[in-house]
Amino acid sequence: MQLIEHSDSPRYIRLHEDDNVVVVVNDQGVGEGSVFPDGLTTIEGVPQSHKVALHTIPEGAPVRRYGQVIGYAVKELPKGSWVQEHQLKMPQAPALDSLPMADAVPAALPALEGYTFEGYRNADGTVGTRNILGITTTVQCVTGVLEHAVKRIRQELLPNYPHVDDVVALTHSYGCGVAINARDAYIPIRTVRNLARNPNLGGEALVISLGCEKLQAGQVMHEGDPSVDLSEPWLYRLQDSSHGFNEMIEQIMALAETRLKKLDQRRRETVPASELILGMQCGGSDAFSGITANPALGYAADLLVRAGATVMFSENTEVRDAIYMLTARAENLDVANALVREMDWYDKYLDRGAADRSANTTPGNKKGGLSNIVEKALGSIVKSGSSAINGVIGPGERVDRKGLIFCATPASDFVCGTLQLAAGMNLHVFTTGRGTPYGLAMAPVVKVATRTELATRWHDLIDIDAGRVASGRMTIEELGWELFHYYLDVASGRKQTWAEQHRLHNDIVLFNPAPIT
Structure with missing residues (x-):
């Protein structure tokens, strides 16, 4: 990464020697006629995180960032001009039948030994980073009653049990009015089941049911499952109540x-x-996501893999255009084929909805300098670091091995977080360039800002400032180690993230590609 920096001058970052565009670093952008230290001069104003043509790019020529083609110029782009979305023709997605398959598997890095955290051991062998009572549901109909009960549990009971961190309602909108036997209904069903098995719930999750819904309690909890304790009463059906609302609340509180x-x-x-x-x-990604925060997450991911941990990255549409860089890193052909399988499934899912991966980018992404999903994907996958990819799990599945895992999910923040919780995640890290107060109730969320301006402005929402990389105050390696140690501190309960302190919790949002009746 080349950083053109001087405290009083325009600054840019060039990520690869083949790049013909660079990204403006200055907080307020640069004006027309601004001269960078190497002599590059802007011919118009360019906002922070947006691209400047390093030299004249002819019509039809490739525009390169990360050393990869992010688009083709629809007209000549003069040297020093602001390169924008409407000036680029997006490339076709890589064909899935001609990808490099496990042909560039990285060598394993030396093991990291001696690193620990303070956690809660569970009967099934997993470890929690928090000690939470989870109460899940089989249908949305019970949500109001359960939320009332949880409020009273938190106020009246929880103070008597100081070693319990919280009580959480795992409410969702599934369970009835759905085609429960449809081809893809297994995805939300296994998601609900595996959410109740999350390590941070300690195997003590309860189920609140209505009684007549399509998703029955037996599909959420199974006898003999070591991840949940069914030796004591674990289910309450509201329709079993003989004396109305107050009895419902008292029964839930007793359980x-x-x-x-x-x-x-x-x-x-x-x-x-x-x-x-x-x-x-x-x-809320921006052009700095792939420059500062995500590369640091990737470095920390490599450290965790070296320490024997499980690290999951996700977001199908945000890896699709860079899939060729991932299948090559798969540890074997089975893993490479699994990556292709998930991409193909999602391509077909989008096609059924008359959409494609280009629907992913948001107005905020574009305002933050991301021209299209190709550029966004190239910045997204650097979270995965440089280790071999050891496994792939489908949406709603539970991870069953250690190492670097692709957890196939939509890119929607709320759906992705829910599916990672179902996969067994006990700690979450979330990078943002535009800013979001995102949080999860079931696991701590470490928020990393791509830019110092955001970290400063949202000082009580952002945990880690990755913008220090862009200003030259810290290297990616140094930030990666900082994240690694921060993860262990948060996992141990020695530190609380801002989202935890403020109790900022997004809803659980299930991925349901099956029909609604």
């Missing part, structure tokens, strides 16, 4: 207290860093 007593007996213990299951995601 909750039996579980709170057990959870309150748990204590943190020292466990190896290999017990961490980190989920990575970006939202």
Whole structure:
């Protein structure tokens, strides 16, 4: 990465020697006639994080960033001009039948030993970073009653159990009015089931049901599952109530207290860093996402993989245009074929809705300098670091091995976070360039800003400022190590993220590609 920097001059970043566009660093952008230290002069004003043509790009010629083609010039782009979305023709998505397959598998890096955190061991062998009572639902109809009960549990019962971090309602909009036996209905069903098995719930999740819905409690909890304790009452059906609303609340509170007593007996213990299951995601992305925050996450991901941990990256549409860079890194052909399978499934899913991956980019992405989904994807995948990709899991599946895992999800922040929780994530990291107060109730969320301006302005929402990389105050490697240690501190409960402190929790949003009846 080439950084043209001087405190009093226009600054840009060039990521690869083949790039013919560069990204403006200055907080307020640069004006017409601004001269960069190497002599490049703008012929118009260019906002921060947007692209400037490094030399004249002829009509039809490729525009390169990250050393990759992000588009083709629809007209000549003069040297020093502002390169914008409407000036680029987006390339076709890479064909899935001609990808490099496990032919550039990175060599394993030396193991990192001796790193630990303080976590809660579970009966199924997983480890929680928090000690939470989770109460899940089989249908949206029960949400109002459960939320009322949770409010009372938090106010009246939780203070008596100081070793329990919280009580969380795992409410969702699925369960009835759906084609429960449709081809793709397995995705929301297994998601609901696996959310209740998240390591941060300690195997003590409860189920609240209505009674007549299509998704029955037996599909959420299964006898003999070591991830949940069914030795004591675990289910309450509202339709079983004989005396109305107040009885419903009292019954739910009574069930909750039996579980709170057990959870309150748990204590943190020292466990190896290999017990961490980190989920990575970006939202409100900008052109700095692939320059500062995501590369640092990638470096930290490599460190965690070296320590034996599980690291998940996701967002199908935000890897699709860079899939050729991932299939080459797959540890074997089975993993490479699984990546292709998930991309193909999602292509067909979008096609059924008369959409394609270009629908992903938002007005905020574009305002932040991302011209199209190709550019966004190239910046997104750097979260995955440089390790071999060890496995692939489908939406709603639970991760069953360690290493670097692609967890196939939509790119929607809320759906992706939900599916990573179902996969077993016990710690989440979320990068943002435009800013979002995103948070999850079931796992701590470390928020990383791509730009110092955002980190400063949102000082009590952002945990880590990755903008220090763009200003030259820190290297990607240094920030990667900082993140690595921060993850262990948050996992141990030694630090609380801002989202935790403010109780900023997004809803659980299931991915349901099946019909609604």
